[in-house]
Amino acid sequence: MDQTKTPYFQALLDYVDAGVVPFHTPGHIQGNGMDAAFREFIGDNICAIDLTPMPGIDDLLQPTESIKEAQALAAQAYGADRTFFLINGSTSGNQCMMMTALDPGQKIAVPRNSHKSMLGGLVMSGAEPVYMQPEVDEELHMDHCVTPQTVARTLAEHPDLAAVYLVSPTYYGVAADLAKIAGIVHEAGKLLLVDEAWGPHFHFHPDLPLSATAARADLSINSTHKMLSAFSQCAMLHQIGERVRIDRLLAVIKIFLSTSPNLPMVASLDVARKQMATHGRELLDRTIALAREARERINRIDGLYCFGEELKGRPGVFDVDPTKIAVTVRDLGYTGYEVSALLRRRYNIQVELADLFNIVALFTIGTTRDAMERFVTALEELSRDERPVDMFAPSGLLEQRLNRGSYRFPAVPPMRMLPRDAFLAPAEAVLFRKSKGRICAETISPYPPGIPVVAPGEEITEQIIDYLRLELKAGVRIQGPYDAELRTIRVVCE
Ligand SMILES: Cc1ncc(COP(=O)(O)O)c(C=O)c1O
Structure with a gap:
């Protein structure tokens, strides 16, 4: 053809x-x-x-x-x-x-x-x-x-x-x-x-x-x-x-x-x-080269780490897409959410994703060298900042949680109903912090990346409540619940 x-x-x-x-x-x-x-x-x-x-x-x-x-x-x-x-x-x-x-x-x-x-x-x-x-x-x-x-x-x-x-x-x-x-x-x-x-x-x-x-x-x-x-x-x-x-x-x-x-x-x-x-190879050649250059420069900045090929072979990592620039910012003392907000506010740069520890910038066939320079320069400047409140300092909120281990992804909760049955079942809203043990009727995902922490049909555990409350405090947007602020959660009527 x-x-x-x-x-x-x-x-x-x-x-x-x-x-x-x-x-x-x-x-x-x-x-x-x-x-x-x-x-x-x-x-x-x-x-x-x-x-x-x-x-x-x-x-x-x-x-x-x-x-x-x-x-x-x-x-x-x-x-x-x-x-x-x-x-x-x-x-x-x-x-x-x-x-x-x-x-x-x-x-x-x-x-x-x-x-x-x-x-x-x-x-x-x-x-x-x-x-x-x-x-x-x-x-x-x-x-x-x-x-x-x-x-x-x-x-x-x-x-x-x-x-x-x-x-x-x-x-x-x-x-x-x-x-x-x-x-x-x-x-x-x-x-x-x-x-x-x-x-x-x-x-x-x-x-x-x-x-x-x-x-x-x-x-x-x-x-x-x-x-x-x-x-x-x-x-x-x-x-x-x-x-x-x-x-x-x-x-x-x-x-x-x-x-x-x-x-x-x-x-x-x-x-x-x-x-x-017709032109994929050469367009992607350019994109991959630009992303590799950015990765190398970011890895020279104190406090930042952008994984690449060296991750191959870790459990669950067979290969790595070089065009995704995932930067772990934890050692700067900022959360990923904070870095994302600072990049936007101070440097007019918007990244694709932020989570507690990382930001992700996409390098695509539309990314320019100028944009790459601005991104790397902004990160260099940020790394030289005095942190006013260090979220990871020993007295900081996140550090306390980190020590308690509650930042960890919660274990997969027991599935008590099929997703479809729970989604379609009669449901009621209850206070989120008091929802332990109830069967969730909605999908709760920090977004991005949009991965559910709890799904319809699953039991809401204490770990899930702890984890999501920490994510909310750290500034994550939660997608899925009827109550976007997750003060309440919809559960299957008992
Ligand atoms: C792994 C994965 N699958 C599916 C989707 C949904 O894709 P779309 O936004 O094109 O509907 C996303 C969106 O972020 C995703 O990350």
Whole structure:
């Protein structure tokens, strides 16, 4: 196939060129009816291609023309048998994978550090999770991936599993041994689903970890918007081999798509694929070189540590994505949240993620040398600061907690109901600090990274209450609960 072509984007351009008189959605009619200031800001061109499925433009729900071709080009570029464009992110990708692979009540092995959208997939499919413990890195205060040994043990202990689900890479850029795990899972005759939301670029450069499609995962998802150039919300789902029920997959994808997809978004997927297929190697060469330079310079700054290749071989770390710059700031005496806020306030720099000990900056094909210089210089300046209140000083709040060990990720709580049953059960709000022993009816995840500390159906433990109260004090945003400040929590009625 000709990877220089962008058949879907071209179909939209052809429609505009034809000067069709429009009597169809969207109601702004190619910008004519749009608020003038907004239109002026976003530009005429995007308005002109914000159209609706119609003859000549194809339909994402039932592709027969240019979208079919665009998806086939994407499948070829990624080495998949079929690729589907998604416009509600890897969030919908997780839901589609679970709904395709599982029937209600079937079991799936999932790492505990999965993104909360995995739980959405469990709630929708009615499947039962069997949690696999990812490797915990106490030093860096982060979870890495699950190991092949953990997967093999889980399969041996639960022969009735229908599928194994993995997250690789993690939000911090650590990748699992996908090839080995795929061998183990397929040997056991099960499906392998991979949430590769953070690795849409992997397939296009040999210095990046092995991609899920190269490892021949049956289903995998990429957030094309996260590390490549598609618009926000744009993602792809790849399918490989004979194990997946294709009729189910096709039916499921349709229920997760709007009948009125945003066509500029769909076109941005077509174009992002072309960009990678034709220029991926050189664009990523530049990105990787810039990120490596930043990593080296950051590691020369006192009090900072940015992990790289040397982490390979630690439990749960098979490979590392060099384009993720995860900086451990603990030795500066700041929390990651504080550094993130200072970078924004003083230097007008916004990072992707902050947690108690780390910040994560993304280096993508859009990152400039100037931006890299500003980021590194800001960190150099911060490291020379006198800390006014040291959160980690012996008298500090965090140090007291660190000594008590309550900063540690809480142990996985007992699952007392299926996620779906708890999510749909009658629920009531109770005071969070007094919720010990109750069954959680909602998902509570510090965001980012959006990994649930407690999920629907799980018992709320004292450790969980302690940990989340510490995270709240340290300034984390909590996603999921009805009460965003988590003074109360929704639990299943007794
Ligand atoms: C591992 C993982 N999976 C899935 C998602 C959801 O992706 P999206 O934002 O594209 O819906 C995220 C988002 O951060 C994620 O980190």
